Amino acid sequence: MSYSQQLKDRYAKALMGNYGLPPVAIREGEGRTVTDVDGNTYLDMIGGIAVSSLGHDHPALVEAVAGQAARLAHTSNLFLHEKEVELAEKLLELWGHPGRVFLCNSGTEANEAALKLALLHGNALGRTRIVATENGFHGRSLGALSITGKAAIREPFEPLGRDVVFVPYGDADALKAAVDDSVAAVFLEPTQGETGVVPSPPGYLEAARELTTASNALLVLDEIQSGFGRTGAWFAHHAEGIVPDVVTLAKGLGGGVPIGAVLATEEAAALFTKGVHGSTFGGNPIACAASLAVIDTIEREHLFANVLALGEHLDARLAADPRVTEVRGQALWRGINLAEPVAAEVVGHLIGLGVLANAPRPDTVRIAPPLTITRPELDAFCDKLIEALDAIVPHPSPRPPAPLRDASPRTGGAAPHGAPHPGGRP
Numbered sequence: 001m002s003y004s005q006q007l008k009d010r011y012a013k014a015l016m017g018n019y020g021l022p023p024v025a026i027r028e029g030e031g032r033t034v035t036d037v038d039g040n041t042y043l044d045m046i047g048g049i050a051v052s053s054l055g056h057d058h059p060a061l062v063e064a065v066a067g068q069a070a071r072l073a074h075t076s077n078l079f080l081h082e083k084e085v086e087l088a089e090k091l092l093e094l095w096g097h098p099g100r101v102f103l104c105n106s107g108t109e110a111n112e113a114a115l116k117l118a119l120l121h122g123n124a125l126g127r128t129r130i131v132a133t134e135n136g137f138h139g140r141s142l143g144a145l146s147i148t149g150k151a152a153i154r155e156p157f158e159p160l161g162r163d164v165v166f167v168p169y170g171d172a173d174a175l176k177a178a179v180d181d182s183v184a185a186v187f188l189e190p191t192q193g194e195t196g197v198v199p200s201p202p203g204y205l206e207a208a209r210e211l212t213t214a215s216n217a218l219l220v221l222d223e224i225q226s227g228f229g230r231t232g233a234w235f236a237h238h239a240e241g242i243v244p245d246v247v248t249l250a251k252g253l254g255g256g257v258p259i260g261a262v263l264a265t266e267e268a269a270a271l272f273t274k275g276v277h278g279s280t281f282g283g284n285p286i287a288c289a290a291s292l293a294v295i296d297t298i299e300r301e302h303l304f305a306n307v308l309a310l311g312e313h314l315d316a317r318l319a320a321d322p323r324v325t326e327v328r329g330q331a332l333w334r335g336i337n338l339a340e341p342v343a344a345e346v347v348g349h350l351i352g353l354g355v356l357a358n359a360p361r362p363d364t365v366r367i368a369p370p371l372t373i374t375r376p377e378l379d380a381f382c383d384k385l386i387e388a389l390d391a392i393v394p395h396p397s398p399r400p401p402a403p404l405r406d407a408s409p410r411t412g413g414a415a416p417h418g419a420p421h422p423g424g425r426p
Contacts, residue, residue, distance in 0.1 A: 029056025107250030108139030122184025197335030
């Protein structure tokens with residue numbers, strides 16, 4: 001029995017079953033590659049679910065974490081330290097708007113804090129209702145779960161005691177019908193990550209901003225997955241030119257070290273007065289140092305330009321394959337939509353080919369690789385994806401060329417020399 005299988009057996013006996021049994025036992029990583037406990041290597045195309053911004057074992061991150069741990073690892077919220085102040089200032093600079101920051105440990109905690117802000121705002125106005133979207137994902141704690149639109153993970157824990165209305169994602173008319181003077185806040189993702197990387201339609205966020213402003217409701221944007229480079233920018237909502245009241249961040253913010261953040265305008269941030277909210281580990285010195293190292297490296301190595309260029313290359317590589325019906329998203333945060341609901345099988349086959357990806361829904365393969373990925377590595381992924389599709393969904397046979405219009409009925413016609421076969425890959 002392999003050591004990997006032994007470890008899986010121990011995992012199954014020692015840990016709760018909420019994740020099932022993970023398929024790979026990872027020992028270490030370097031760059032965009034991880035190695036399992038048996039020595040097999042894999043190209044990491046999911047990046048810890050959009051977390052590992054700099055890949056694995058990046059010198060800047062290692063130095064920042066080790067150096068900070070050697071100086072100061074923890075203070076609690078009873079005392080302040082330099083790194084949390086530096087990080088908060090930097091986040092506001094990147095956001096580009098006056099405001100305040102709350103630091104926490106995860107995306108779920110960031111959304112819990114944002115929900116508290118929304119409830120405080122609503123309480124002051126006598127409002128209780130929250131508007132969120134169908135298939136949205138904001139976390140698994142009971143508060144964040146109450147505004148999560150994925151019914152399969154929410155309904156087992158109902159009733160959740162929250163007045164929430166779910167509207168179809170991307171439908172500005174449905175949003176308009178739902179937002180009235182009973183609504184305290186609207187929670188939206190600029191792109192829905194957990195439902196297969198589904199971007200909002202152009203103008204949707206702008207419409208949400210107009211509606212919430214008119215009704216005096218808070219607009220909360222969950223950028224936990226879409227923020228920090230996933231769309232080739234610090235914030236996905238910058239593309240719409242709007243200023244939300246609250247933004248939540250996590251995942252790529254720490255490059256693998258747990259951290260979350262809430263950015264709020266001055267008015268919204270003022271709702272948090274002394275003692276209203278807190279976190280023992282929030283703003284941890286090590287996590288803040290890691291985040292500052294991620295930001296510095298992204299800027300210094302021009303990583304947004306890298307993923308934007310490679311995103312165009314990915315589109316070109318997959319455009320000719322009829323088994324891929326759509327490649328959604330921006331940069332290299334993508335939902336690769338398949339013509340058949342075989343995403344789980346494809347992802348399983350990719351593991352055997354040395355590639356890690358994810359299937360958030362039956363017809364979608366999701367990728368969110370490190371921002372440091374190279375073009376040869378992306379080409380290797382595309383080659384392996386096509387190989388996996390070949391094994392699971394055979395490529396459609398080329399159709400015979402159509403006869404020429406003026407072909408003789410006796411001899412028939414032939415396609416012009418070199419003409420491509422419809423539906424075939426070059």
